[in-house]
Amino acid sequence: MNCLWCHEAIILDVNWLNILIPSVPRNLCDTCASNLEKINGKRCRKCSRIANIEVCEDCTKWEKYYQGYDVLEFNYSIFQYNEHIKKIIAKWKYRGDYELGNIFNETFKQEFVKKFSHLKNAVVVPIPLSRERLEERCFNQAEMLADFLQIPKVDILTRVHGEKQSKKTRQERIISKNPFSIQQNLNKYAILVDDIYTTGTTLRHAAKLLQMNGCPRVFSYTLVRG
Amino acid sequence: MSPPNNIPYIPSRLDSKVLYEYAGKLLLAKELPLNTPLLQENFTKIPSIKRTLFYQECLRCGNRQSHLFGKIPCAGCNKIHSYCRNCIEMGRVLECEPLYYWIGKEPIWPVFDSPLTWRGTLSKYQLEASKRIVQAVNRLEKELLIWAVCGSGKTEMLFHGIEAGLKQGKRICIATPRADVVRELKPRVQAAFQEVPVQALFAGSDERAGSAPVIIATTHQLLRYVKTFDIMIIDEVDAFPYHHDSTLLFAVNRAKKEKSTTIYLTATPRKNLQMKVAFHRLPHIFVPVRYHGKPLPVPKLRLCFSLKKDLKQNQIPEILKEWLTLRANPNRQVLIFVPTISLANAFAEKHEEFQQLGFISITSVHSEDPLRIEKINQFRSREIDLLVTTTILERGVTFPSVDVIIVDAGHTVFDEAALVQIAGRAGRSSADPTGEVIFLHDGKTEAMASAVRSIEMMNRRGGF
Ligand SMILES: [Zn+2]
Ligand SMILES: [Zn+2]
Ligand SMILES: [Zn+2]
Ligand SMILES: [Zn+2]
Numbered sequence: 272m273n274c275l276w277c278h279e280a281i282i283l284d285v286n287w288l289n290i291l292i293p294s295v296p297r298n299l300c301d302t303c304a305s306n307l308e309k310i311n312g313k314r315c316r317k318c319s320r321i322a323n324i325e326v327c328e329d330c331t332k333w334e335k336y337y338q339g340y341d342v343l344e345f346n347y348s349i350f351q352y353n354e355h356i357k358k359i360i361a362k363w364k365y366r367g368d369y370e371l372g373n374i375f376n377e378t379f380k381q382e383f384v385k386k387f388s389h390l391k392n393a394v395v396v397p398i399p400l401s402r403e404r405l406e407e408r409c410f411n412q413a414e415m416l417a418d419f420l421q422i423p424k425v426d427i428l429t430r431v432h433g434e435k436q437s438k439k440t441r442q443e444r445i446i447s448k449n450p451f452s453i454q455q456n457l458n459k460y461a462i463l464v465d466d467i468y469t470t471g472t473t474l475r476h477a478a479k480l481l482q483m484n485g486c487p488r489v490f491s492y493t494l495v496r497g
Numbered sequence: 498m499s500p501p502n503n504i505p506y507i508p509s510r511l512d513s514k515v516l517y518e519y520a521g522k523l524l525l526a527k528e529l530p531l532n533t534p535l536l537q538e539n540f541t542k543i544p545s546i547k548r549t550l551f552y553q554e555c556l557r558c559g560n561r562q563s564h565l566f567g568k569i570p571c572a573g574c575n576k577i578h579s580y581c582r583n584c585i586e587m588g589r590v591l592e593c594e595p596l597y598y599w600i601g602k603e604p605i606w607p608v609f610d611s612p613l614t615w616r617g618t619l620s621k622y623q624l625e626a627s628k629r630i631v632q633a634v635n636r637l638e639k640e641l642l643i644w645a646v647c648g649s650g651k652t653e654m655l656f657h658g659i660e661a662g663l664k665q666g667k668r669i670c671i672a673t674p675r676a677d678v679v680r681e682l683k684p685r686v687q688a689a690f691q692e693v694p695v696q697a698l699f700a701g702s703d704e705r706a707g708s709a710p711v712i713i714a715t716t717h718q719l720l721r722y723v724k725t726f727d728i729m730i731i732d733e734v735d736a737f738p739y740h741h742d743s744t745l746l747f748a749v750n751r752a753k754k755e756k757s758t759t760i761y762l763t764a765t766p767r768k769n770l771q772m773k774v775a776f777h778r779l780p781h782i783f784v785p786v787r788y789h790g791k792p793l794p795v796p797k798l799r800l801c802f803s804l805k806k807d808l809k810q811n812q813i814p815e816i817l818k819e820w821l822t823l824r825a826n827p828n829r830q831v832l833i834f835v836p837t838i839s840l841a842n843a844f845a846e847k848h849e850e851f852q853q854l855g856f857i858s859i860t861s862v863h864s865e866d867p868l869r870i871e872k873i874n875q876f877r878s879r880e881i882d883l884l885v886t887t888t889i890l891e892r893g894v895t896f897p898s899v900d901v902i903i904v905d906a907g908h909t910v911f912d913e914a915a916l917v918q919i920a921g922r923a924g925r926s927s928a929d930p931t932g933e934v935i936f937l938h939d940g941k942t943e944a945m946a947s948a949v950r951s952i953e954m955m956n957r958r959g960g961f
Contacts, residue, residue: 272564273564278564278565354865362585366585366586366589367569367580367585367589368567368582368585368589369567369568369569369570369580370567370568370569370582405572406572406573408572409569409571409572409573409591410569410570410571410572411572
């Protein structure tokens with residue numbers, strides 16, 4: 272087995288413990304694995320940003336924007352957005368190195384169970400790419416993440432092609448119109464899945480649409496808090 | 498003003514600009530404007546990933562290692578198939594998409610009567626090497642190795658050879674493994690050939706067409722060329738990653754014409770090249786003296802028993818501090834080489850300790866530092882007086898007046914070639930042709946001994 276990121280051979284050391292209990296196959300070497308930083312300690316309970324207050328300033332603004340009824344109940348993210356994960360995500364998503372997504376398979380599954388397994392009768396909804404973007408990249412990273420999870424996935428959102436989100440300012444993103452459309456109603460809890468939570472605007476656009484089409488509660492689960 | 502669109506496209510000949518840009522290329526569908534019908538006629542499709550019973554092969558980069566192929570459920574063709582992970586930085590090669598290979602005619606490259614605008618002079622040794630390169634170009638010799646010590650002025654030695662090629666309408670490529678070196682070479686070559694189009698190609702470069710008679714490129718970029726160059730100059734042939742990565746050798750060999758001249762430049766040839774030289778299988782010429790005519794500084798070894806312990810605690814070893822205060826010429830800037838990025842950062846944080854030793858502006862630099870180009874420029878303009886660096890600065894960069902110390906010279910990242918190259922950072926200018934080079938270690942390695950031997954050998958050959 273070679274490290275998915277640096278391609279160095281991974282030498283598994285065999286000891287009396289892992290001889291008895293087959294260890295989870297690792298796809299990152301120790302060095303690359305140690306460069307991923309999980310979000311530890313105190314975080315905003317609504318968006319997972321590292322913070323010393325319970326609800327961060329941004330989330331307070333969102334509350335206000337929706338007059339106290341934020342369409343997104345909360346977002347949960349696993350990793351901090353450091354240089355290392357930035358590079359991995361860029362290569363995975365933009366260069367299209369599909370296999371790199373498998374780095375997150377185990378963690379994405381485990382953390383989901385911890386945070387969301389109490390929700391009964393929920394489905395995951397991956398944030399879609401526009402048709403043009405999907406043709407260019409050949410896969411959707413949010414779809415890949417959603418497929419790691421062992422609960423039903425529904426693809427009921429579509430996205431219309433627009434200019435890149437990253438090129439807009441924060442203000443423009445907030446006021447930009449909803450890029451999604453929806454195919455059918457959904458009367459179950461929805462957990463939106465995407466690779467990264469940055470301002471939360473995209474996820475709220477999707478959440479709003481789900482809510483308007485029968486969805487009682489919307490959450491989001493993202494790999495990284497940007 | 499845009500041309501009226503009722504004029505039919507005349508397929509008599511390709512617009513010459515397009516021709517120069519696409520001739521000799523091997524491209525992905527995405528890289529080819531498919532709406533230009535004539536371009537399509539000049540390209541043929543070949544499969545991108547070949548499957549045999551025992552392995553797959555990426556026909557763009559030659560990769561056959563199974564762990565460097567990935568599987569993707571492709572939304573383009575709705576199948577699960579392979580893609581190449583090895584050359585993905587150059588755009589993804591998907592099994593379901595062919596590669597486009599130029600089969601059109603070769604354009605006629607311009608013949609320049611007197612392209613060389615450089616008016617400098619060459620030292621005796623440089624002149625000898627320069628003449629030998631010209632000879633190799635004119636006689637269409639297959640290969641030639643220029644074994645030239647650090648600071649011998651390699652680039653200037655190339656100018657007459659490039660001139661000879663341009664006078665015959667040849668296409669020339671200078672390839673090097675590192676983008677930093679491409680950036681550094683481009684303005685120098687362009688200044689020497691002011692009338693000749695010169696393009697630099699590297700990941701993220703502004704120029705992308707690759708349509709000039711003279712191309713300076715990272716070896717990776719050559720993956721887009723097939724049988725294109727008459728003269729292939731490979732600078733720093735021993736440098737990482739070239740000697741580690743068989744892809745780059747593959748790329749270079751495919752990018753040159755069947756009848757072509759390859760010139761290897763190096764200060765520290767690896768064993769395989771040295772063997773070829775020793776067995777007369779590779780014509781070569783030595784340039785044992787720096788352009789300023791002074792010998793290479795010979796490294797001094799300093800033993801430090803507490804080294805491993807100090808480094809573990811991110812402490813600056815006492816011997817290093819002592820050396821910093823007792824240097825013969827305190828006006829020189831200092832380069833401290835360390836084996837790892839984390840150590841580079843840890844040392845650079847010790848501002849106070851270095852300040853007590855008389856240094857005002859201290860920083861670190863490494864391959865993942867987004868500010869590395871700015872920092873190198875600041876060091877060159879003396880805004881920084883002490884720079885802690887990883888091997889990223891081992892070659893390709895010139896500072897006029899520095900002392901150099903390698904901390905933990907016995908570490909595996911410092912192989913013989915790296916040690917010789919690092920030693921070669923000192924004494925580069927005629928204003929200050931010497932400089933101290935210290936190998937700080939806790940046990941002499943074979944690499945250190947060989948590095949010192951090879952530097953002394955070069956000095957002897959140079960008549961010192
Ligand atoms: Zn690794
Ligand atoms: Zn928050
Ligand atoms: Zn490849
Ligand atoms: Zn496909």
